[in-house]
Amino acid sequence: MAxxxxxxxxxxxxxxxxxxxxxxxxxxxxxxxxxKEDGGEGHHKGHHHYISGGLVATVEDGTVRLSANADVAITFEEEEEGEEAAN
Structure with missing residues (x-):
């Protein structure tokens, strides 16, 4: 992990x-x-999603590059939970 x-x-x-x-x-x-703008489609739209830091391969020149292709990485996204989801 980076x-x-x-x-x-x-x-x-x-x-x-x-x-x-x-x-x-x-x-x-x-x-x-x-x-939130990157919050997905349908019922996933309009709230924050999270990417595990374990997927980060490098951080260079203001860009975070993941170790997985984009279509695979989004399957690992987590939605906000609990107290933060109420905000």
Missing amino acids: DLSNIKEHAEVIGADGVHVGTVDRVVGDRIKLT
Whole structure:
């Protein structure tokens, strides 16, 4: 896993294949919180999703590159839970 402290707000998150996965809202613990604009489709739209820090391969030049292709990485996205979901 890459050093998540190097990840900045609004950094682009891309899969190993170079396809856009999302935009960083912030890092929360060992996960990357994506902006709501990247919240998916249908009932997944309009709220934050999270990517595990374990999927981060590198952080370079303001871009977070994942170790998995974008289509695989989004299957690992987690939705917000609990108290934060109410916000």
